[in-house]
Structure formats: structure tokens, C-alpha cells
Amino acid sequence: xxxxxxxxxxxxxxxxxxxxxxxxxxxxxxxxxxxxxxxxxxxxxxxxxxxxxxxxxxxxxxxxxxxxxxxxxxxxxxxxxxxxxxxxxxxxxxxxxxxxxxxxxxxxxxxxxxxxxxxxxxxxxxxxxxxxxxxxxxxxxxxxxxxxxxxxxxxxxxxxxxxxxxxxxxxxxxxxxxxxxxxxxxxxxxxxxxxxxxxxxxxxxxxxxxxxxxxxxxxxxxxxxxxxxxxxxxxxxxxxxxxxxxxxxxxxxxxxxxxxxxxxxxxxxxxxxxxxxxxxxxxxxxxxxxxxxxxxxxxxxxxxxxxxxxxxxxxxxxxxxxxxxxxxxxxxxxxxxxxxxxxxxxxxxxxxxxxxxxxxxxxxxxxxxxxxxxxxxxxxxxxxxxxxxxxxxxxxxxxxxxxxxxxxxxxxxxxxxxxxxxxxxxxxxxxxxxxxxxxxxxxxxxxxxxxxxxxxxxxxxxxxxxxxxxxxxxxxxxxxxxxxxxxxxxxxxxxxxxxxxxxxxxxxxxxxxxxxxxxxxxxxxxxxxxxxxxxxxxxxxxxxxxxxxxxxxxxxxxxxxxxxxxxxxxxxxxxxxxxxxxxxxxxxxxxxxxxxxxxxxxxxxxxxxxxxxxxxxxxxxxxxxxxxxxxxxxxxxxxxxxxxxxxxxxxxxxxxxxxxxxxxxxxxxxxxxxxxxxxxxxxxxxxxxxxxxxxxxxxxxxxxxxxxxxxxxxxxxxxxxxxxxxxxxxxxxxxxxxxxxxxxxxxxxxxxxxxxxxxxxxxxxxxxxxxxxxxxxxxxxxxxxx
Amino acid sequence: xxxxxxxxxxxxxxxxxxxxxxxxxxxxxxxxxxxxxxxxxxxxxxxxxxxxxxxxxxxxxxxxxxxxxxxxxxxxxxxxxxxxxxxxxxxxxxxxxxxxxxxxxxxxxxxxxxxxxxxxxxxxxxxxxxxxxxxxxxxxxxxxxxxxxxxxxxxxxxxxx
Ligand code: FES
Ligand code: FES
Numbered sequence: 001x002x003x004x005x006x007x008x009x010x011x012x013x014x015x016x017x018x019x020x021x022x023x024x025x026x027x028x029x030x031x032x033x034x035x036x037x038x039x040x041x042x043x044x045x046x047x048x049x050x051x052x053x054x055x056x057x058x059x060x061x062x063x064x065x066x067x068x069x070x071x072x073x074x075x076x077x078x079x080x081x082x083x084x085x086x087x088x089x090x091x092x093x094x095x096x097x098x099x100x101x102x103x104x105x106x107x108x109x110x111x112x113x114x115x116x117x118x119x120x121x122x123x124x125x126x127x128x129x130x131x132x133x134x135x136x137x138x139x140x141x142x143x144x145x146x147x148x149x150x151x152x153x154x155x156x157x158x159x160x161x162x163x164x165x166x167x168x169x170x171x172x173x174x175x176x177x178x179x180x181x182x183x184x185x186x187x188x189x190x191x192x193x194x195x196x197x198x199x200x201x202x203x204x205x206x207x208x209x210x211x212x213x214x215x216x217x218x219x220x221x222x223x224x225x226x227x228x229x230x231x232x233x234x235x236x237x238x239x240x241x242x243x244x245x246x247x248x249x250x251x252x253x254x255x256x257x258x259x260x261x262x263x264x265x266x267x268x269x270x271x272x273x274x275x276x277x278x279x280x281x282x283x284x285x286x287x288x289x290x291x292x293x294x295x296x297x298x299x300x301x302x303x304x305x306x307x308x309x310x311x312x313x314x315x316x317x318x319x320x321x322x323x324x325x326x327x328x329x330x331x332x333x334x335x336x337x338x339x340x341x342x343x344x345x346x347x348x349x350x351x352x353x354x355x356x357x358x359x360x361x362x363x364x365x366x367x368x369x370x371x372x373x374x375x376x377x378x379x380x381x382x383x384x385x386x387x388x389x390x391x392x393x394x395x396x397x398x399x400x401x402x403x404x405x406x407x408x409x410x411x412x413x414x415x416x417x418x419x420x421x422x423x424x425x426x427x428x429x430x431x432x433x434x435x436x437x438x439x440x441x442x443x444x445x446x447x448x449x450x451x452x453x454x455x456x457x458x459x460x461x462x463x464x465x466x467x468x469x470x471x472x473x474x475x476x477x478x479x480x481x482x483x484x485x486x487x488x489x490x491x492x493x494x495x496x497x498x499x500x501x502x503x504x505x506x507x508x509x510x511x512x513x514x515x516x517x518x519x520x521x522x523x524x525x526x527x528x529x530x531x532x533x534x535x536x537x538x539x540x541x542x543x544x545x546x547x548x549x550x551x552x553x554x555x556x557x558x559x560x561x562x563x564x565x566x567x568x569x570x571x572x573x574x575x576x577x578x579x580x581x582x583x584x585x586x587x588x589x590x591x592x593x594x595x596x597x598x599x600x601x602x603x604x605x606x607x608x609x610x611x612x613x614x615x616x617x618x619x620x621x622x623x624x625x626x627x628x629x630x631x632x633x634x635x636x637x638x639x640x641x642x643x644x645x646x647x648x649x650x651x652x653x654x655x656x657x658x659x660x661x662x663x664x665x666x667x668x669x670x671x672x673x674x675x676x677x678x679x680x681x682x683x684x685x686x687x688x689x690x691x692x693x694x695x696x697x698x699x700x701x702x703x704x705x706x707x708x709x710x711x712x713x714x715x716x717x718x719x720x721x722x723x724x725x726x727x728x729x730x731x732x733x734x735x736x737x738x739x740x741x742x743x744x745x746x747x748x749x750x751x752x753x754x755x756x757x758x759x760x761x762x763x764x765x766x767x768x769x770x771x772x773x774x775x776x777x778x779x780x781x782x783x784x785x786x
Numbered sequence: 787x788x789x790x791x792x793x794x795x796x797x798x799x800x801x802x803x804x805x806x807x808x809x810x811x812x813x814x815x816x817x818x819x820x821x822x823x824x825x826x827x828x829x830x831x832x833x834x835x836x837x838x839x840x841x842x843x844x845x846x847x848x849x850x851x852x853x854x855x856x857x858x859x860x861x862x863x864x865x866x867x868x869x870x871x872x873x874x875x876x877x878x879x880x881x882x883x884x885x886x887x888x889x890x891x892x893x894x895x896x897x898x899x900x901x902x903x904x905x906x907x908x909x910x911x912x913x914x915x916x917x918x919x920x921x922x923x924x925x926x927x928x929x930x931x932x933x934x935x936x937x938x939x940x941x942x943x944x945x946x947x
Contacts, residue, residue: 022885025820
């Protein structure tokens with residue numbers, strides 16, 4: 001029975017259930033789980049980049065005091081990857097980046113494991129390296145993966161080859177004709193961004209054991225089911241032999257969306273017969289961080305005299321590092337981020353994932369959206385400057401509205417971005433501006449728009465009703481700090497069952513208990529897991545009402561679940577308690593439980609033939625943001641102070657408005673970090689130069705600003721109760737807004753992120769070289785594989 | 787020679803390498819994992835504990851130098867089952883996210899409030915210069931602390947048990 005639940009009953013500022021243990025230090029994270037009975041392991045890593053392996057000898061290490069086992073390439077025969085299976089767990093015949101794992105050693109103590117690591121013999125012969133994408137794409141460049149053709153690829157016929165791990169492209173309409181129009185102004189821009197490092201407080205690691213012929217991996221991950229699959233795959237065992245459980249995760253931000261060192265811990269557990277803890281040191285964590293990738297972007301637009309976009313073309317080069325990883329999947333998002341937001345009469349975009357001899361990159365909150373929005377919004381402001389149009393007026397004229405086609409021809413539903421721009425103006429009106437606080441520094445203000453997709457996709461949930469009137473929610477969702485599974489989903493379950501969310505017990509993620517879930521990330525948990533849980537609620541509600549109907553001699557259709565009771569509709573206080581019904585059902589039909597599932601509704605459709613090499617052609621659930629910042633730039637130091645930051649965010653329906661605001665505040669500060677503070681640099685050997693907190697400027701309390709937030713509700717959503725994911729997209733325009741505001745303040749052409757003080761100083765002094773990407777051909781068709 | 791010290795009011799001793807950071811003595815030796823090991827370099831503040839009435843990064847204090855010291859960790863900052871005003875404010879304002887930085891935040895801010903009965907936002911931010919948080923964007927932590935000033939009178943008394 002599909003009964004309508006009033007979504008307003010789900011809305012409340014429910015506090016976090018995990019906060020008390022977190023502020024009293026009682027929460028046990030993965031890193032807190034290694035007691036004296038647990039072996040400690042370390043990864044032996046390659047000291048240099050591109051090299052041929054001549055010999056790896058672990059025999060001396062094996063004889064060292066306290067050593068209990070060594071995991072090597074021989075223990076992990078299969079390659080793994082996202083889209084393309086190109087990555088070994090341990091180095092085989094060649095080293096592709098500094099820090100690549102050679103082997104892992106478990107010993108009684110960490111000191112012993114480290115001592116043994118120091119005597120592993122690795123003989124290598126240096127090979128020519130590609131440290132930048134320009135080098136990797138140059139004619140005759142050395143190939144990182146000479147065997148690329150032999151790699152297993154999840155879809156056939158994708159354009160890839162040489163150092164291009166993957167290529168996605170989209171073509172809609174006649175772009176050449178648009179640029180050939182005599183009346184258009186052509187605006188061309190080049191951009192470059194560096195990497196961003198997640199710096200979760202808890203590094204990646206795992207505690208593994210081998211019990212009753214199966215592996216049990218306790219890990220700090222967002223994707224228990226992926227860890228299960230990858231761990232089994234690399235070892236060549238059946239996935240059912242791996243159980244993954246996840247305690248509270250000490251920060252993730254996308255970094256933990258891939259399996260990393262879990263399989264190593266699993267191998268060591270089996271080899272030693274002991275429980276093994278393997279945790280990255282802060283230095284390893286930083287130097288092998290699966291960063292938000294660095295990228296080079298070229299974009300060109302043909303603008304009509306009325307200020308409309310007749311044609312747009314772009315090339316995005318995404319640095320995968322040594323292995324394809326998440327970038328392969330994310331190449332699809334170029335069309336939906338760089339190609340988003342604005343009405344385009346014609347468009348073509350090439351999105352290329354390039355191998356380099358640097359540490360692999362990965363997923364980071366809003367992923368390539370964070371730099372594609374930077375490129376798009378700076379380009380938009382460059383257009384406005386060229387044609388002499390007010391940036392707000394241009395945006396209002398061109399943002400997508402109801403019925404407009406997106407880049408892949410998908411028809412957008414609802415008029416969202418336009419009204420959100422109006423709301424931003426109203427918000428600014430309310431808060432006032434802070435220009436007066438700039439003093440004699442350069443003042444700048446910018447407003448930007450952004451679009452992201454919620455990665456809905458498969459989730460499943462089970463609900464057990466307990467005799468005391470509580471319910472147990474069993475899922476593979478993980479508490480990563482976002483509150484989605486400890487606040488959002490229980491609130492949805494509670495509203496569906498007419499109980500208080502505190503009565504919903506949330507079982508920690510366990511692949512032996514819960515069904516498949518794609519993972520906690522991409523803003524998908526409240527939507528996908530919320531929908532799966534809603535479906536499970538429908539099953540248990542039917543059973544409850546069935547039994548209640550017998551008890552109360554009333555047809556189920558006349559019964560409602562409310563305030564912990566089964567009541568007769570329109571007669572509050574009537575009926576009986578939910579406990580009574582559950583107890584009765586236990587006697588008559590057996591305990592009540594139910595499961596539900598959800599996946600992408602597949603209702604969004606692209607224009608056939610538009611896109612190639614895409615994991616999906618249309619966005620299932622687009623989500624929009626408008627950001628605005630005021631900055632003061634000190635022309636003598638290049639230092640930027642954020643005077644004010646305003647956000648209007650499309651949230652669908654905020655079921656926990658306070659928690660939503662908390663996520664936005666946190667994400668925006670990370671986004672500002674991306675824009676003006678956080679710099680990852682690559683050294684001469686291809687390695688990441690930063691080693692930890694002392695060399696990476698993540699925002700401090702003094703860098704923070706209180707974000708003024710307006711939650712825009714009511715946009716169309718397939719999410720339960722009209723919800724959308726909120727924590728992912730909230731970071732997206734931090735970089736874009738900083739860049740546009742600093743450009744506005746300095747009057748300079750901002751082409752790169754991050755805009756650290758020395759960079760801004762170079763810009764204001766006019767000594768920052770102009771970027772023009774000679775490695776990207778101005779003839780778009782040269783930038784696609786044939 | 788064993789080092790003797792008090793930990794949350796109890797006498798303890800440690801007989802290992804005197805260069806061992808207090809952080810590791812707490813986490814590995816005593817299995818008190820509330821104190822977090824994050825940067826191990828004195829930058830993040832997640833490992834902050836009270837030593838002799840001062841908040842210090844425990845990763846930077848070799849145990850050999852702590853003979854006779856009075857050490858209070860997050861486990862001892864309030865009696866079991868109770869919360870101190872800073873902890874309570876964090877709960878009430880729904881400030882916590884991943885939570886890894888919060889033991890250190892609680893220690894630093896509890897001490898700060900003991901010394902500053904009427905703090906300002908910028909004063910609190912300054913006090914947090916050695917405590918980083920990757921998740922929250924800080925401002926709600928400040929809101930929570932400001933609310934203590936507004937509701938608890940006087941803060942100094944309420945905080946120092
Ligand atoms: S772990 Fe001691 S300051 Fe970071
Ligand atoms: S809550 Fe995650 S680091 Fe502060």
C-alpha cells in the first residue's frame with residue numbers, strides 16, 4: 001500500500017546521536033582499534049618515480065625480529081580499477097609514481113615493522129617519465145601503460161589509447177556554424193588548477209582478520225561494498241569471502257570512495273593468522289592522497305549581440321596520475337558541470353583523462369565540478385567583460401530554466417537557477433554588504449552559479465520492528481560526519497512509521513548484514529538510502545496495519561501511524577500503541593520486518609547520439625547553487641580576506657535545516673580553502689611535495705567566515721519527501737567565487753587556482769605569466785581520439 | 787626507571803622509552819583513545835591534553851619529561867555520565883561532524899573559558915589557532931562557545947569543576 005506521508009512530519013532539527021561520544025572521546029574510530037593483541041603493519045613504498053623493477057627481495061625483512069608476515073605482488077594477482085582495470089595492488093615490473101606500494105609487512109610492533117621495511121631490497125632502473133599532462137600528450141611521449149590495450153574495460157569501444165586513459169565527449173548542434181556567424185563575439189579562455197588534498201583527520205587504514213575461512217575488514221571507508229569487491233578481486237577470491245564493517249569514519253570527503261590499503265591488511269591477516277592493523281602515517285596519507293585532480297581547461301564561446309550563447313567548445317585535461325581511478329568515471333561530469341548552468345545553442349566538449357608519473361588522483365567533494373565551475377564562471381565573467389554586459393544580467397538571461405536542453409540534450413525540469421539568483425539579491429539586501437571593511441585594500445564582489453548531479457543509484461535497506469516499539473534500520477551506509485545516515489535517513493523512517501527518530505536504531509555498516517549500496521558520497525545517501533528505507537517502511541507498515549486492522553476491527557485504509565500509535569484516521573488518540581501491534585504480530589504472523597530497494601529512476605534522457613564515453617548521459621537529479629563572496633585583497637601582500645560569503649542552495653526539502661546549514665558552512669570553508677589557501681605541488685620526481693599539516697594550509701578558525709545561507713526549497717526531486725543531497729554540492733563554487741571576486745577586486749585576468757597570496761601578488765604586480773595551453777589544439781577536433 | 791604521573795587523578799607509571807610521546811603512552815599504553823593522533827607534529831591540536839593545568843599537544847611531550855605531572859585527558863575532563871559546559875554546548879548546537887578534532891577542541895576551549903569569562907568571537911578564533919577542524923568550518927563551534935557566555939554565569943565557575 002502506498003500511503004502518502006506528510007513530509008513536514010520529517011522536518012526537525014534533530015541533534016546528532018553520535019555527538020556525545022564524539023565530544024567525550026569515547027567514539028572508536030578505525031585508528032583506535034589496534035590493541036596490544038593486534039599486529040601492526042606498514043607499507044613499503046617506492047622511493048622514486050618512473051622506473052623498471054629489476055629485483056624486489058624481502059627475505060632479509062622476513063628474518064627481522066617480530067616480523068610475522070609479508071604481503072607481496074604474488075599475493076595479489078589481479079588488477080583493479082574504476083572503468084579500466086589498470087592498477088596492481090603492489091608494484092610488479094614497473095614503478096609508476098613515487099610512493100607506489102611495493103609490499104606490506106606485519107610485525108608485533110610498529111617499530112619492528114618499520115625496521116623490517118628498511119631492509120627490503122628494491123633494485124630499479126630509471127625510466128623516462130611524464131610528469132605533466134603536456135609531457136604525456138607530446139608526440140613520442142613514453143607510455144605509462146604500454147599494455148593498455150590488454151586491460152579489462154567495463155564498456156567496449158571507448159576512446160582511449162597511449163597516455164589517454166579515457167576520453168569522454170559530447171557534441172550537440174552545429175558548433176562550427178555558430179562560430180562562423182558574422183555577428184558573434186568570440187571569447188576564449190584558458191585555465192589551470194592544482195590538486196586539492198582532503199586531509200581527513202583519520203587517515204586511510206584497516207584492521208583485518210581471517211575468521212572461519214573468511215576475511216573481515218574493519219575500515220574507514222565510504223564504500224564498504226567496493227572494498228569488499230576490490231579486496232576479493234585483487235586476491236582472486238570470491239567476494240562472498242570478504243566481510244566489511246565500518247565504524248564511524250573520521251572524515252572522508254571522497255578520499256575514501258576507493259579501496260586502497262584494505263586488501264593489503266586482508267592478505268596479511270590470512271598470512272599471519274592474526275588481526276592486523278595497517279594505517280597510513282600522515283606523511284604517507286599526504287603523499288599518496290587521491291587528490292582532487294589538477295586540470296587544464298580551454299573553453300571558447302560564440303556570443304550573440306543579445307548576449308546569448310550560440311556556441312561553446314571546450315577541452316578538459318584531467319590528470320589521473322599513474323592510474324585511471326575515479327577520473328575515468330568523472331570525465332562524464334565535464335558535460336554536466338562545465339557544460340551546465342547555461343542555455344547553449346550548440347556545444348562540444350572533450351574530456352580527457354591523462355596518465356602521468358605522479359600519485360593517482362581520486363574523488364573529492366564535488367570532484368571536477370569544483371574546477372569546472374571555476375573555469376565556467378571565470379569564462380562567463382570574461383565574456384561579460386568583452387561584450388560589456390553586467391555579470392548578473394548575463395546570468396539571469398542565460399541560466400537554464402524549465403524545458404531548456406542541457407549539454408547532452410537532457411530537458412531540464414523546473415525554473416530553479418533564475419529564481420535562486422533573485423533570492424541571492426534578496427539575501428544580499430538583507431545582510432548588507434561589507435565593502436566598508438575592505439579599508440584601503442582592493443574590494444571585490446562576485447556571484448556565481450553551479451550545477452552538480454546527485455549520484456542516485458542502487459541502495460537497499462532492511463527494517464526490523466522491535467517489541468519495545470523501536471525499529472532497527474540496517475544499511476551499508478556509513479557515518480562519515482555528514483549525518484546523512486544518523487540524522488537524515490532515520491528522520492525519513494520515523495516520519496513514515498509515525499514514531500520519533502530517536503526510536504530508530506541505526507546499525508553500523510556491515511556487508512554481512514545489509515544489502516548492496518553504492519556508497520556514502522556524491523550527495524546520494526538521503527536520496528537513495530532514504531528511498532530504499534521508505535520502500536522498506538511501506539512493507540512493514542502494510543504488515544503493521546494488517547495486524548492492527550484485526551485488533552481494532554477497522555479496515556487498514558482507515559488506519560494511520562502517528563505518535564507511536566496505530567490510530568483511526570481523524571480520531572487522534574484512538575487505536576493502540578505500536579508496541580501492542582508488534583507484539584500481536586509476533587504471536588500471529590511472526591516478527592515484522594521488511595526490506596526495500598532503490599535505484600536511479602532512469603527517467604532523465606539525453607538526446608541520442610550526443611555523448612560518447614560517458615557513464616551516464618543524463619543527470620538523474622541535478623542540484624544547483626548560487627554563491628556570492630566579498631573579498632578584500634591586500635595589494636602589498638596578495639593576501640585575500642573573505643569579508644562575506646552568501647549561499648543560496650537548492651536543497652529540495654531540508655528535513656534537518658540546522659544540519660544542512662552545518663554541512664554548507666563546512667563545505668564552503670573547504671571551498672574557500674581550495675580557492676585561496678590549499679596548494680599541492682609536484683616535485684621533480686613526480687611526488688607530492690607536501691608531507692602533512694605543516695606544509696599544507698588548510699583553513700584555520702581565523703580564515704573562516706560565517707556563511708549567510710538561504711535554503712531554496714521546492715525544486716523537482718525524485719528523492720524521498722522531495723529531498724536532495726546537500727553536502728556534496730555545497731563546496732562546488734568556493735574556488736569559482738574566490739577567483740571571480742579576486743578578479744573583480746584586482747581587475748586582473750585570473751586563470752589559475754589556488755590563488756595563494758604569492759600568486760595574487762604576482763597578478764597584481766603584472767608578473768604572472770599568461771596561460772595559453774600550447775598542448776591543447778585550437779582546432780577542437782584535434783583534441784579527440786579517432 | 788619508570789616515570790610516574792597522575793592521569794585523570796590516578797597515579798600511573800610508564801617504564802618504556804622516555805622519549806615516547808605522551809600521546810602514545812595514552813593511546814597504546816593506557817588504551818585511552820579519546821586523545822587523537824592526527825598530525826603528530828604539534829599543528830592540529832587533536833591530541834591536546836591538560837598537563838599541569840596547561841593545554842598542550844601530547845604528541846610533542848616526551849613522557850620522560852613528565853615525572854610527577856598532573857595529566858587530564860578528554861576522558862577525565864568531566865565525570866563519567868556528565869558533560870562540561872563546552873561539551874554540552876557542542877551537543878546543543880549540533881556542531882559535531884566527523885568528530886576527530888573535538889576531544890582537542892573541548893580541552894582547549896574549556897581551558898580558554900576558564901581564563902576568559904567574557905570572550906569575543908575573534909578571541910575564540912585566536913584561541914583555536916592550534917586546533918584545526920577539516921569538517922565544520924569553525925563558525926558553529928564559535929557560536930556554541932558564545933552561547934555558554936550568554937547562558938552560564940559566571941563562565942569561569944561553571945567550567946572549572
Ligand atoms: S597530533 Fe598532536 S598536534 Fe596534531
Ligand atoms: S569534525 Fe571532523 S575534523 Fe572537526
